Amino acid sequence: MMPRLGNPLVYDLLVVADLLSDQRGRRxxxxxxxxxxxxxxxxxxxxxxxFICTRALGLWRRDAALTEPIYRLLDQAQIRKRLSGREAAEISAAVAEIGINFAELQALRHLADYSPPSLDISREEARSTVARARKTISDLESLDDDQCRRLAVLLITKARLV
Structure with a gap:
């Protein structure tokens, strides 16, 4: 059975995260x-x-020529900012929750990727982060087509100055 999000990379990255969080051996x-x-x-x-953005726009294909421009267009800092704003909450409570989790996961990723080698992330912290990501994916899967379209428009369109 194909998951609701048709990009298998999403689920493969969760599997990789699970495997990495269980790593044994040298400290x-x-x-x-x-x-x-x-x-x-x-x-x-x-x-x-x-994936939600490319599918909502009818552009999801296995052809990278169609999907890559959307992926490159989506700036991670802007996603965090837009998902933390009022417009995200107006789409649905689920989108607001996705925004909270996206921001927290991004902050944790920044710590993991950019901190000095002495940063110690425990196995339990890593597992908790993976669980949070899995819950966020589940929330993305639960969005209906209208919510997905509204989310895509929110994340892709240029912000208006008020």
Missing amino acids: NLQRAATRRAVSSAYYAVFHGVC
């Missing part, structure tokens, strides 16, 4: 693995959002 290897688990969990959500 430094575990540190690197838990950091990458956090990053992979975030990117699963990012690719989920990208």
